[in-house]
Amino acid sequence: MIPALALFTAAPAGAQTPEDLQRWAAINAAAPAPSTDLARAAITAAQADCPAAGASLGVIEPVTGWPRVDAAIASGRLVNAWAVTIQRVDCPQAFARYILLQDTTGGLTAQLVHIGRSHVDLDSLGGVVMTRAMRTAGAAAARDIPGCSPERVARTGALARVDMVDDSAIGPDRFGLRDSGTWREAWVFGICGRTLTVMMDFEAAPDGLKATPAPWASLAR
Numbered sequence: 001m002i003p004a005l006a007l008f009t010a011a012p013a014g015a016q017t018p019e020d021l022q023r024w025a026a027i028n029a030a031a032p033a034p035s036t037d038l039a040r041a042a043i044t045a046a047q048a049d050c051p052a053a054g055a056s057l058g059v060i061e062p063v064t065g066w067p068r069v070d071a072a073i074a075s076g077r078l079v080n081a082w083a084v085t086i087q088r089v090d091c092p093q094a095f096a097r098y099i100l101l102q103d104t105t106g107g108l109t110a111q112l113v114h115i116g117r118s119h120v121d122l123d124s125l126g127g128v129v130m131t132r133a134m135r136t137a138g139a140a141a142a143r144d145i146p147g148c149s150p151e152r153v154a155r156t157g158a159l160a161r162v163d164m165v166d167d168s169a170i171g172p173d174r175f176g177l178r179d180s181g182t183w184r185e186a187w188v189f190g191i192c193g194r195t196l197t198v199m200m201d202f203e204a205a206p207d208g209l210k211a212t213p214a215p216w217a218s219l220a221r
Contacts, residue, residue, distance in 0.1 A: 016065065016177060016206070024064040024175040027073060031080035033060045034100060034108050039084060042110040043098050049115075050091035058085040063099065063176030067123045079104055083176065085117055093161050116162035118185055120202065120209065121176055129200070129211040130159070133187045136198045140217035141191040148192035157191040171204050178204035187213075195220040 034042075036057055043055070063069055063083045072078040079102040087094055097113045099122065113122060120129055138153040163186040171181025187198045199214040 016174070016179060020065065021174065024062070024070075027064050027080055028062050028175070031102060033062065033082050034102070036060070038108055039082075039100055039110070042100055042108045043084075043086060046098065046110040046112065047096075049096075050088060050093075054089040055086045058087070060084045060100065061173060061176065063121070065175035065177040066121050069099075069122070069176070076104065078102065079106075083113065114159060114162055116188075117164040118162040119167060119170060119173075119178070119183055120162075120185070120211075124209045124211070129209070132211060132213050133159075133198045133200055134189065136213045136215065137187075137189040137191060137196045137217045140196055140219065141189075141194065144219050145192045145194050148194075152192050156193070157189060160188045160190045160195065162187055165199070178209075179206040180204055189217075 039057060039060055040055070043057075047055075060082045061084070063081050064073065066081070069078065069081045073080065081102065082100045083097060084100060085095055085097045088096065093115045095117045096115050097118060098110045099113050101109050101111065103109070114125065118125070134157060138150070138157055141148045141153050141157070142150055165184040165186050167183040169181055170183045171178045182201070182203045185200045185202070187200050189196050189198065196217040196219050198217045201212045201214075203210040203212075
């Protein structure tokens with residue numbers, strides 16, 4: 001489940017142009033990242049799955065280049081947006097990723113993007129990447145879990161968390177997007193009351209993110 005997807009109308013991703021980079025740089029100069037205290041307050045207000053006390057925040061990074069964010073800024077619904085991964089204490093899953101949204105009044109709110117750690121942008125996460133990962137997990141569930149019909153897969157399947165496996169070769173981030181580098185993540189799905197993991201390989205390129213799921217999904221015992 002990716003609650004932040006409900007915030008925006010989908011916008012197609014494309015290659016970054018010099019004009020895009022200049023425009024995003026201007027937006028970030030006019031609306032810089034919020035302070036850690038303001039970000040923590042927004043996340044605390046949004047966090048519902050475990051206590052927020054004691055959480056440590058990672059780097060607050062602009063995601064002005066995410067197509068959904070870019071479209072929302074262009075239409076006047078947002079001023080800017082940032083992503084941050086937090087590490088929590090006393091929670092079953094330690095990491096969670098949030099998007100911080102600044103509206104036209106200057107107010108800051110947070111929305112959960114996913115549990116865990118990932119470098120995938122919001123649009124790819126909820127688009128073709130999710131479709132490919134879910135297809136692999138769903139096929140394995142229907143095959144390996146007794147009574148898990150395709151209908152139950154569709155009804156119960158959801159992304160439970162993302163675990164970072166290897167990001168040692170990742171390229172630099174520019175406004176939430178990358179045009180070089182590779183990395184691997186483990187996408188963990190809950191389907192039919194069981195847990196399945198799909199290994200996902202990513203390659204960032206100037207024309208967009210390329211995602212390759214493993215042809216199988218591991219069923220937790």
